[in-house]
Amino acid sequence: MDRQQEFVLRTIEERDIRFVRLWFTDVLGMLKSVAVAPAELEEAFAEGIGFDGSSIEGLARVFEADMLVLPDASTFQVLPWRDETPGTARMFADIRLPDGSASLADPRYVLQRALAKAADKGLxxxxxxxxxxxxxxxxxxxxxxxxxxxxxxxxxxxxRGTGHDFRRAAISLLESMGISVEFSHHEGGPGQNEIDLRYADALSTADNIMTFRAVVKEVALAQGYFASFMPKPLQGQPGSGMHTHVSLFEGDRNAFHAAGSPYQLSETGRQFIAGILRHAAEITAVTNQWVNSYKRLWGGAEAPAHVCWGHNNRSAMVRVPMYKPTKGQSTRVEIRSLDSSANPYLAYAVLLAAGMKGIDEGYQLPPEAEDDVWSLTDRERRAMGIDPLPASLDHAIHLMEGSDLVAETLGEHVFEFFLRNKKAEWAAYRDQVTHFELDQYLYRL
Structure with a gap:
């Protein structure tokens, strides 16, 4: 037993923790949980806890149902919204097969595998x-x-705004769980808020995003509201995105930074952006996985619907933020297409894979977009070589289906299940008769 596991067992005893929830996600990024008694934890650390994987979306087929959840002691935190005595804690868990090997259907493992490939290159x-x-x-x-x-x-x-009190309560809980918050404010839509998490390695960030969603929903319920991460819940109002700033480090050195180059962006950074842009369309089904996602992307309000990059251009899909001369380590790239409802493990895995492909293959970065891309005509965008992102989930699915990069990154099991699930979602959506259609056609035709 390692020191982190010993710390967990000691803390559970000292703080009278009676319930420990092991968290993981299904392929769609829905948080799942199984509670174990403290007395079972030592065995859980050593061997895992068995469960029926066939009951969870995309984890296993019926004939391979037996699976294990193996808690990651480094993610242990007491749940602050369950502050009664005895207390409740949580740990993220990795999914294992009965022989102890990693489950290829575990979204957390998909990201771990992508991160390991980058680590092999020192990144x-x-x-x-x-x-x-x-x-x-x-x-x-x-x-x-x-x-x-x-x-x-x-x-x-x-x-005395509701948003102020809500954000203060949510941030207090997040920070009590070791999740650092950088900014928070009211966003552009009525009732819309934004909370920005501080930089962390991608696996920690993905875990933090899953915790963030749980905290936000718990605080909302406690205050008599409900919170939604739906990409576009209100017609005519901004959608909810998850703009993500990314960078690659070689040890303590920012691999995206090169003093004296345009925007202080290194060749590695430029190739990474080029990889994101070249593979943007085929990874969109993962970063924007819902039918509703495309109403956000194509709804204006600074949502990125076209494949381009720019310096401080908020209409571009990829933005290079303003450089701070005294902070070379902060050189980074902002990817603006993600939904706040994406599965963060899969989304960050495909983004990293696309960027790394650009580095490995030496992709050349196209000219930047200096204009408001939304204000250009289709002809102007075509002349500038600016292609559109998929306009619907159906379109995104077809592009993903032919992507070797996405198939390799997700692995066969996740790739096939994800496509099958999304095709079913699109078929169900296509079968609906909407209020728009009734209003337009019922009495006219």
Whole structure:
């Protein structure tokens, strides 16, 4: 037993923890949990806890159902919203097969595998997400529409505002769990908020995002509201994205930084961006996995619908933020297409794979977009070599289906299940008769 595991067992005894939840996600990024008694933890660390994997989306088929959850002691935290005595704690868990080998269907392992490939080249992948979400009243309107908790806008300071109190409570819980928060503010839509997590390695960030979603929903329920990470919950209002700043480090050196080069961006950084852009369309089904995602991407309001990059250009899919001369280590790239409802393990795995492909193959970075890409005509964008992102989940699925990069990164099991699930989602969506169609056609035709 290592020191971290010993620390966990000692803390559980000292703080009277009676319930330990082991967290993991299914292929779609939905948080799953199994509670174990403290007395079972020592064995769980050594051998894992058995469960029926066939009951979880995408983890196993019925004939290979027996699986294990193996807790990661480094992720141990007491759940602060369960502050009663006895207490409750959580750890993230890795999914294992009965022989102890990693499950190829575990999204956390998909990211670990991608990170290991980068580590073999001496590189560590760091990420910093800006997570947007909406806060709604607990009761819907009679027509079924959600009611935002306020009518404020971007950076608005509302006296005694619901958002202030909510963000303060959520951030306090996050920081009590060791998750550092960098910024928070009201976003552009009514009831829309943003909380930015501090830089961390990509695996820690993905774990933190899953914890973040749980904390936000718990605080919302405690305050009589509900929180949603749906990409586009309100017509005519901004969608909720998860802009993510990324960088690669070689030890303590930022591999994206080169003093004196344009925007202080190294050749490695330029090739990484080129990889993201070249493979953007085929990874979009993973970074934007819901039917509703494409209403955010194509709904304007600075959502990136076109494959291009720019310096401080917020209409571009990839942005190189303003460089701070005294902070070369902060040179980074912002990827603006992700949803805040994406599976972070899979999304960060395909982003890293695309960027690394650009580095490995020496991709050349195309010219930057200096104009507001949304204000250009289709002809102007074509003349500039700016292609669109997929316009629908159906389109994104077809592009992903032919992608060797995505298939290799996700692995055969996750790749096939993900496509099968998304095709079923699109078929169900296509079968719907919407209010729009009834309003437009019922009495006219």
């Amino acid at each position: 560590t992948f760091y990420t910093h997400p800006e997570i947007e979400f909406y806060l709604f009243e607990s009761k819907l309107r009679p027509d079924g529409q959600p009611v935002p908790v306020d009518n404020a806008g971007f950076f608005d300071h509302v006296p």
